[in-house]
Amino acid sequence: MTSTGPHIDNFKQSFREEAREILVDLESSLLELNEHSNNLELVGRVFRALHTLKGSGAMFGFDELATFTHNLETAFDEVRNGRLAITSKLIDLTLAALDQIRAMLDEDSGNTGADRAVCAEILQKARQLIGISTGNPASSKTAPPPAAPDATSSAACDWKICFAPGPDLMLNGANPLLLLRELKEMGDLRIQAIMAAVPPIGELSPERCYVSWEMILTTPAGREAIRDVFIFVEDSCELTIEPASRPVPASVTSNAGAPAHALDEPRSASGGRRTYDKADNALSLRVPAAKLDQFVDLVGELVTVQARLSEIAARHDHPEVSAVSEEIERLTSALRENSMNIRMMPIRATFEKFRRLVHDLARDLDKNVELTIDGADTELDKTVIDKLSDPLMHLIRNSMDHGIEPTDIRQAAGKHPTATIRLSARHAGANVLIEVSDDGGGINKEAVRNRAIERGMIAVDVSLSDSEIFALIFQPGFSTASRVTDVSGRGVGMDVVRQSVESLRGTIDVASQSGEGTSVTLRLPLTLAIIDGLLVSVADAYFVLPLANTLECIELTREDLEKTNGKHVVEVRGEVIPYIRLREHFNIWSEPPAIEQIMVAETGEGRYGFVVDQVLGDHQTVIKNLGRLYRHVQVVSGATILGNGSVALILDPERLVHEALRGGLPGVRGHPRPTKLSRRRKGNLPGSAARNLVGAGTSTSANQ
Secondary structure, three states: EEEEHHHHHHHHHHHHHHHHHHHHHHHHHHHHHHHHOOOHHHHHHHHHHHHHHHHHHHHHOOOHHHHHHHHHHHHHHHHOOOOOOOOHHHHHHHHHHHHHHHHHHHHHHHOOOOHHHHHHHHHHHHHHHHOOOOOOHHHHHOOOOOOOOOOOOOOOOOEEEEEEEEOOOOOOOOOOOHHHHHHOOEEEEEEEEEEOOOOOOHHHHOOOOOOOEEEEEEEEEOOOHHHOOOOHHHEEEEEEEEEEEOOOOOOOOOOOOOHHHHOOOOOOOOOOOOOOOOHHHOOOOOOOOHHHHHHHHHHHHHHHHHHHHHHHHHOOOHHHHHHHHHHHHHHHHHHHHHHHHHEHHHHHHHHOHHHHHHHHHHHHHHOOOEEEEEEEOEEHHHHHHHHHHHHHHHHHHHHHHOOOOOOHHHHHHHOOOOEEEEEEEEEEOOOEEEEEEEEEOOOOHHHHHHHHHHHHOOOOOOOOOOOHHHHHHHHOOOOOOOOOOOOOOOOOHHHHHHHHHOOOOEEEEEEEEEEOEEEEEEEEEEOEEEEEEEEEOOOOEEEEHHHEEEEEEEEEEEHHHHHHHOOEEEEEEEEEEEEEEEHHHOOOOOOOOOOOEEEEEEEOEEEEEEEEOOOEEEEEEEEOOOOHOOOOOOOOEEEEEOOOOOOOEEEEEEHHHHHHHHHHOOOOOOOOOOOOOOOOOOOOOOOOHHHHHHHOOOHHHHOH
């Protein structure tokens, strides 16, 4: 008997989430198996994943999914036993089946669901592969289970399994009977039901299973394969799986002679031993992303309130208030750090799903391409990961279609016939660098330049550096393709990449060598919620510089300005460092102090300084969006509310340098110094707007 209601729905949703993760691993294993068809470990991994999907799907009411998956499981059982060979046809058929399984998982969510005609065709082809008479596809529902492994095989061994359902197991929709049936399919199963925990009849709960089981399973399968049967209920039961080191007790009966209560539908009043809910000691907990986002938002608001408390404590100089403020600041900092760590996830799942994309595109484009992955365990904010799929997909499609040459051209150029696309990730301070590179033909700079001239984007006689030419490919509608294909050529992919990366406060670097390949590097922040910043001021305006980019602070005096003859450079321990005066960049009209401060930061262009009036100290910065009015401002990545209620703009050092270089950085690299302070560069925030945003009493501007 199984329960109905919200408990079932919740557990079904948990199954869907777990099943999607299994499908990602399964797809990756299949694509790897396509390259290494003799790898028996991969075959076993695929079989166990299919077996888990089938058994658990049936247990939670996904009968169609279980029936459909059963045929695939049978095929890979034939592969395990050496009666069927791994072929590209089998791999492609299984990949197509996984697409339909995904659709089956989404059917209850209001989506279209699986294509029944496609499913029937897949089943028919699967049966042909394993030598089963096709007949009526609908008959698959009564197909016999895979033959149990021979218990007398020399590879088989005995496992002792103790399984005691917890009090909530049946409430969550699980059916212990189906678990026992799954074990029976793995080999010879002998079962003893333990009924010592049956309470008096007046204390029986109709929604609890009081029975537990001790079993001996003779099977060639290993411990992990047996544990996979219980993968969806392991946290709500007591389970031990150990090698059977002593003879089976006489009271343990075989399958043929098992007592009726041992294999019949479990009844709420059936006996059992002590119950134990392992969920109390669960090593992990699945939480909806929306709840986690709400939690981080609340932590952000707490950080803002804590900043106000620190401001009040500093202003009144009261010992007790200051002590409480310092303690709250310490606790808030720890809570902020923990909340950020909770959101951190490895990028592996995002990377792995592109193996399928490369496999399918290589087949469609008739190219031999291998995807390699490095740094898959690199962690970054889940919000960032969720928004990475589209830009990475466009970059890979572009590499496959434009970058990778056909096999005959590669061989004529002395290259290996199989091309390589490399996905890599690594940490760099408070950022993550994600690189998509290939060993194809590289970007044709002349073709890009000529196309830009045709479209009127640049003048015929303009001189552009390589990086400036490569930047043209990210313009809306830009494409050098001579024809439009299903893969690319419409000029929208790279523009989407640029917009997506900029929405994540990231930057893009392109490097390409003719005949050797192209590399596109995305520099992204670890998190989009809260950062450690350095609070600075220019006149009555406040700004925040990311602390991870900041190297040191040095003084800038009037004498220093005279020594450089007006050039915006400063010498730091023998190194000449250019700097940007924020007062001039944002057109803030005020007299600078006699001694200004230069914040030296590391950027993609090297070390640059940012001149401010004062450095006010470290600041835990809760990032707020500026709103639609300032959506085109590139050098500001957001705003934060200070303890006194005013607003500080969060600056992006990378974009500040790029804007300054494009507009002509005063006194640096031969650029002339502007004659008027009011000169404005495209994308800069006008001084009046900056003062409106950061002035006291304008805190609501950050939340427009």
